[in-house]
Amino acid sequence: MVEKNGIIQLENIDVTFHSEGKTVEAVKDISLNINKGDIFGVIGYSGAGKSTLVRVINLLQKPTSGTVIVNNQNLTKLSAKELRVARKNIGMIFQHFNLMNSLTVFGNVDFPLRDSKLSKKERKEKVEHLLDLVGLSDRANNYPSQLSGGQKQRVGIARALANDPEILISDEATSALDPKTTTEILTLLGRLNKELGITVVIITHEMDAIKQVCNRVAVMESGKLIEEGDLLTIFGSPKQKLTKDFVNTSTQVKQVLDEIKESGLINSISGRVVELNYIGNVTNEPLVVGIYKRFNVEANILFSNIERLQGTTVGIMILALKGDDDKVVEAIKYLNDLNVNVKEVNLEESEGE
Amino acid sequence: MSHFFNTYFPNVVANWYGDNGFVTSIWQTLYMTVISAIFAGVIGIILGILLVTTAQDGITPHKAFYETLDKLVNLFRSIPFVILLAVIGPFTKLVVGQTIGPKGALVPLIIGTAPFFARQVQLALVEVDKGVIEAAEAMGLSPMQIIFRVYLKEGLPELIRSGTLTTISLIGLTAMAGAVGGGGLGNMAISVGYQRFENDVTFVSMIFILILVFIIQGIGDFAVKKLEH
Numbered sequence: 001m002v003e004k005n006g007i008i009q010l011e012n013i014d015v016t017f018h019s020e021g022k023t024v025e026a027v028k029d030i031s032l033n034i035n036k037g038d039i040f041g042v043i044g045y046s047g048a049g050k051s052t053l054v055r056v057i058n059l060l061q062k063p064t065s066g067t068v069i070v071n072n073q074n075l076t077k078l079s080a081k082e083l084r085v086a087r088k089n090i091g092m093i094f095q096h097f098n099l100m101n102s103l104t105v106f107g108n109v110d111f112p113l114r115d116s117k118l119s120k121k122e123r124k125e126k127v128e129h130l131l132d133l134v135g136l137s138d139r140a141n142n143y144p145s146q147l148s149g150g151q152k153q154r155v156g157i158a159r160a161l162a163n164d165p166e167i168l169i170s171d172e173a174t175s176a177l178d179p180k181t182t183t184e185i186l187t188l189l190g191r192l193n194k195e196l197g198i199t200v201v202i203i204t205h206e207m208d209a210i211k212q213v214c215n216r217v218a219v220m221e222s223g224k225l226i227e228e229g230d231l232l233t234i235f236g237s238p239k240q241k242l243t244k245d246f247v248n249t250s251t252q253v254k255q256v257l258d259e260i261k262e263s264g265l266i267n268s269i270s271g272r273v274v275e276l277n278y279i280g281n282v283t284n285e286p287l288v289v290g291i292y293k294r295f296n297v298e299a300n301i302l303f304s305n306i307e308r309l310q311g312t313t314v315g316i317m318i319l320a321l322k323g324d325d326d327k328v329v330e331a332i333k334y335l336n337d338l339n340v341n342v343k344e345v346n347l348e349e350s351e352g353e
Numbered sequence: 354m355s356h357f358f359n360t361y362f363p364n365v366v367a368n369w370y371g372d373n374g375f376v377t378s379i380w381q382t383l384y385m386t387v388i389s390a391i392f393a394g395v396i397g398i399i400l401g402i403l404l405v406t407t408a409q410d411g412i413t414p415h416k417a418f419y420e421t422l423d424k425l426v427n428l429f430r431s432i433p434f435v436i437l438l439a440v441i442g443p444f445t446k447l448v449v450g451q452t453i454g455p456k457g458a459l460v461p462l463i464i465g466t467a468p469f470f471a472r473q474v475q476l477a478l479v480e481v482d483k484g485v486i487e488a489a490e491a492m493g494l495s496p497m498q499i500i501f502r503v504y505l506k507e508g509l510p511e512l513i514r515s516g517t518l519t520t521i522s523l524i525g526l527t528a529m530a531g532a533v534g535g536g537g538l539g540n541m542a543i544s545v546g547y548q549r550f551e552n553d554v555t556f557v558s559m560i561f562i563l564i565l566v567f568i569i570q571g572i573g574d575f576a577v578k579k580l581e582h
Binding site: 058060080081083084085086087088090091092094096097098099100101102103111112114115143144145146159163 | 482484485487488490491492493494495498502503506507509580582
């Protein structure tokens with residue numbers, strides 16, 4: 001067996017559904033190794049099979065074939081009772097929160113603790129501590145119907161943490177929330193990862209969510225894992241088309257290019273249009289000034305986006321380079337030497353390619 | 354006051370006390386309703402839970418069991434109650450020793466109501482958010498714990514609504530059972546009021562049944578209001 005030591009190891013997972021004579025392969029031969037302390041993002045469009053895949057981790061979805069190892073325990077081999085014990089080590093939060101409407105916020109967080117060995121007083125202290133952790137201490141006696149979406153998800157998180165799990169699965173947990181609340185919830189997940197050392201698996205269709213907290217990313221398309229790697233690699237140099245789409249949507253490059261094409265601005269742009277991608281310290285180099293000084297090439301900045309991902313700068317720039325043809329080639333070479341990835345942009349290309 | 358009753362409801366006054374009087378009839382109706390509601394309630398809840406949990410998307414799916422139970426419930430629900438009363442006569446005699454009187458009415462009332470209530474329970478519990486059930490499974494709850502802590506807890510307001518509805522329709526059935534020898538207000542209305550042309554008796558029997566229905570509806574609505582958040 002390949003040497004793996006992740007807290008979650010999925011090996012050759014297949015999930016096939018049969019319904020009304022139709023066979024749907026939701027997950028096709030996926031192997032995944034998630035390390036302790038990771039914030040692992042799984043991104044894909046709806047129907048890609050990511051929710052199915054993540055439900056395999058706690059066996060809410062039994063794989064048709066394959067092995068699920070969590071914490072060195074092969075879950076597929078456990079009895080129903082042993083599996084229930086193992087599940088307590090895997091917290092889960094959901095898109096629609098899935099809180100008990102008949103219980104208060106306190107009751108919801110206390111719910112998973114009913115069978116614990118804690119005394120009533122210890123349980124109360126624990127629930128209060130958890131509510132404090134997610135910033136909802138003042139809402140303990142409210143019912144879920146009295147809370148906003150973001151607050152409900154905080155209750156969901158507190159409830160998921162009640163059994164001190166080592167793993168937290170987030171199934172589209174921010175998809176029903178507005179952008180500001182999404183950021184708050186993701187920040188909370190990141191904080192919990194740091195403070196509690198909990199391993200987090202996030203499923204989403206938004207690259208923005210991934211890039212805010214994840215350190216590793218897997219991209220899924222029609223049941224298959226098409227690309228996997230650490231955030232900077234995926235974000236800085238995506239290989240598959242779908243991955244590029246996600247990154248482009250997130251950085252807004254695509255929108256800008258479309259806009260340039262549509263607005264007729266294209267006619268007023270002279271020179272070669274190139275897209276620059278760079279990671280790390282390169283950013284600090286005054287690129288634009290540099291190529292002007294060295295090669296007398298004017299760079300017209302059409303778009304620029306610089307982000308900090310996990311403390312590293314990732315930049316994207318679209319420039320129109322104007323100058324002598326050979327000088328422009330030299331300038332591009334100079335940029336390449338600085339570890340800047342330069343790509344020709346064809347503005348003429350047809351829409352929706 | 355008594356002059357008023359003597360003038361407009363002479364037969365009601367005449368039939369107030371006695372073995373077949375109003376007081377006895379009210380008690381008989383209450384007896385049939387309460388005892389049948391308890392038994393049919395318990396049986397209906399158990400069957401309803403089984404229908405929900407063994408269904409294809411339930412927590413413990415079992416196709417053959419579900420299909421059988423589903424068909425049985427439909428079958429018993431399809432038998433008109435008046436015919437059921439007659440058909441299960443021998444069985445009733447076996448269980449309670451008699452086929453007439455309030456006691457004899459209990460068996461058909463329970464058998465006639467339980468499948469109806471089972472379906473109501475099933476509908477109420479199916480409404481419980483699937484996501485909450487999934488969350489409970491993810492927390493490591495056993496099927497039994499999910500039934501008691503999630504299904505019955507989350508579905509309680511809807512269960513009470515169904516229970517109220519079922520009890521009210523049960524009162525209707527007690528009237529029917531009464532007419533064929535079960536006693537109670539139904540018997541009063543038909544065998545005294547209708548057959549002897551004592552219309553005031555029929556009218557007052559109906560009023561008592563309506564009062565009973567309003568009280569049950571009121572209790573049900575109050576409980577639901579208290580429970581829903």
